[in-house]
Amino acid sequence: MEKIKVMIIGNNDNRIYEIKSLLGNEEIAFVGFSKQGDSALEKTLSLKPQVVIIHCEEEVEDAVNLAEKLNIKMPGSGVIFLCDHLSVAIIDKAMFAGVRKVMSFPVDAKSLIQNIQLVNQVEKSRSENSSTAVANMESKVVTVFGAKGGIGKTTIAVNVGVVLAKMGKKVAILDANLQFGDVNVFFDIDSKDTISELSQGKDLTDIDAIKRLMALHYTGVSILCAPKSPEYAEYVSAKNVETIINTMRPYYDYIIIDTTPAFSDVNVVAIENSNLILLICEPDISTIRNTKVSLNILEYLQQRDKTEIVINRAGNGTISIKDIQKVLDVQIKHKIPLDIKIGIACHNKGVPIVVDSPRTAIAQELRKLGKEIVNTIDQIGK
Template sequence: MTLLWDADRGAADRYNYAVGGDINRHDSSVALMRDLEDSPRENLVIIGPDIDMQSACDLSEAVRVHRAEVGVLLLRRRLDVSLLGQALRAGVREVLTADDLTGLADAVRRSRELSQKMAGQHDQAVQDGKVITVFSAKGGVGKTTFSTNLSAYLASTGARVLVVDLDLAFGDVGISLQMLPQNSIIDLVQMAGHLDEQGLQQIVTHHESGLDAACAPAEPSDADRIPGTIIAELLKVAKRSYDFIVVDTPPAFTEHVLAAFDNSDLLVLIATLDIPAVKNLRLTLDTLDLLGSPKEDRVVVLNRSDAKVGLRSEDVVAVIKQDIAVMVPNSQAVPASVNRGVPIVLDEPKHPVSIAMRELADQFLRPVAGDATRAEGRERRGSDESTRRRILSWGGRR
C-alpha cells in the first residue's frame, strides 16, 4: 500500500500502474500522517501536483522526523531549480512531473530499495514472520481444517496471518472459507525471480476473519506450471509482511512441499487413529530425518483422538516413538462448520475442538514467533540433492 496526498479522487487510478500496487489516497496531510502511524511497514508517500508547495514540504519534513526510512516523492506540473532546492531541503527524495509515469515508476523502485536499506537489520528482525507447515502423508486427516482454523485464530489475536494452499491441484482453502479468489498462486509464476511484497498482495484474498489467503489455482492442470522455487520465494517474501504464514499441504512429498519444509519454523504433523495414518506418520518422521529437519521443530497432533476404532493414542506413541503434543476430539460440528464456511474456532469458541485448536496455537505456534534461534537452525538444515530426488521419486505414493 502506497500513501498518496492528492485532492483528486481519480489520482489513485492514474498512478496505480506506475506505483505497482494499491494506493491509499488522502485529502489532507493530517489524515495521511495518521494512516502512516497506523502502517509501520509502509515506506512510500507520494504528494500530488496540486498540493501547495509549502504544505508539501511541511509534510515531507514531518515524515523525515517521525519515519526517516519512508521515502517522499513529489509531483509537480512543471519543474524549476528553486522548486527542486526547496523540495530537497525538506527531505523529498525525488521531484517529478505529474505526467511522467515511467519516471515515477523508476523513482518508486529506487525509493523502495533505499527504504529497505535504511530499515536495516532491526526492521528485518521485526518483519521476520514464522512459517508453520501443516502436513500428513495421508489424505482426509483434517489438514485444511487445521490450517484454516489455526490461521483464523491467530488472526483474531491481532496477528497478520497468511494461509498458503499448497495442494495446488485440488486445494480447498478457498472453498473452506467460502472465498471467491480473483487470483491464485499461479499468478506468481510471471513474477518469478522478482516477487516483492506488492506483487504478493495482488494475488492474496482477504477473509472477513482478518487473515489473507494465497489460494490454489482453479484449474488442476496449472499445478504443473508452478515450480518449487516460486514457493520458496513466496514464503520468503511473505515473512516480511506477515507474522505467521500457515501452509496447507497435499498428502505427498512434492517439490512444493519440500520447499515449504526448507523454509518452515515449525511442522505440525497430523495423524488419526487408523493404521494407514500412523504408518504414514512414521514414514514422514523418517523422511524428515533424511531431510535434516530438526526434531524439535516438529509437533505431532492426533485428530479425532477419542474415536472408538480399536486403536489408542498409546499405540500411536509406541509406533512413532514421539509424544503427541495435542489431542483434538472427534465432532460432527467440524464438518458442519466447514460446510458453513466458518472456522469452528471462531464460530463456537467454547467447543472442545476449538479449545484444543487454541491450545495448539498458544503453546506451540505463537511461541515460535519469539524464538530467534530457529532461523539459525533452519540455515543449517538441508540434505544432499540425491536424497531429495529419491524422496520426490516416491513422494506421491501412499
C-alpha cells in the same frame, strides 16, 4: 569516505548538464541521467542511486508519478525536485509522493549539495530503521503436512490461522495443494485469483502484486488460493513457491502453508522454509505407519527437530495416544478431539470451527494448539 551516488532525471538536456555541473564535490558521485518516461524507473533501479534529482518544467504529473514509484520500489533512495515554476500545489503533490525536498531552479551549488547530503542522511537513517523493523516483523512459517489425505490438514490449517489472527497476529494462508486445494471453501471464498495467475506473471517479488491476488477474510486472515483447476498446477514451481514465501515474510507475523500428502518439490520447499512443521496423524494403523515413514524422511532432510505431531480426531478408539507415542517414539503434545458432526457442518457452511462453534471441545483444543504454536516457535527461535 563513501560518496553519495546521485542520478538526474529530466527532459531538458541543457538543464541536466547545468545540474550536473553543480555536483562538483568530493562527496558526490554522479552515476547517470535519464529522460522521463517508462525507461526512467528501470534505469534508476539498475543504477541504484542514493539521491535522485528530478527536474520539472511542465511535466509535473509525470514527475510526481515517477517519484511515487521510486519511493515504493527504492527504500533508502531520496528524491529531490528542481522546478522551474514552483507553487504550493506542486509542493503538496511532491510531498504526498514521498519527495524529500522541493527546490526552485536555478539553484546554487552549495545549497544543492547541502540538500543532497541532508536527504541522503535522512534516507539512510530511515532505511536502517526499516531494516530493523522488517527483521523484527519477519514471518514465522508453519507448514501443515500429513502422510495421508483426508486426515484434517486443511481444517487445522484454517482454524489455526483464525486463532492466530484473533490473537492479533497478521496471518496469511498459502494453499499449496495445487491440484485440489480447497482452503477457499473452508472460508466460503470465491477464488477469482490464485497462486497460478501469480506464478504466470513477473510479480513474484512484488508484495503489492501478491496482496492484490489474495483474498481477505473477515476474520483477518489473508488467503492465497490454490489453482481453480488441476491443470493449472503445472504453472506453479517449487521455486515460485519459495520466492512467494520470501516476498511475504516481512509483511506477516505468520504464514500457514497447507500441503498435499506427498514429499513433492513444492512441499519440500515449504518444509525447508518453515519454522515449524505440524505433522498431522490419525489414530489408525495406516496413517500411523505413513507418519513413521514421514518422520524418517524428515530426519533425512534435517527437518525433524522442528516437527511437532498433532493427533487429529482423537477419541476412545482401540489405539490410544500412548500406543501412538510408542510406535512413533515421540512425545505427543497436541490432540484434537473427534467431532465429525461439527467438522462437516462448519465445512459445508464455509465457517471455521473456532468461529461457528467456539464453545465446543474441538474449538477449545484448536485455540490451545494456536497458542502452543506461538510458544513452540518462540522456543525454537531461542
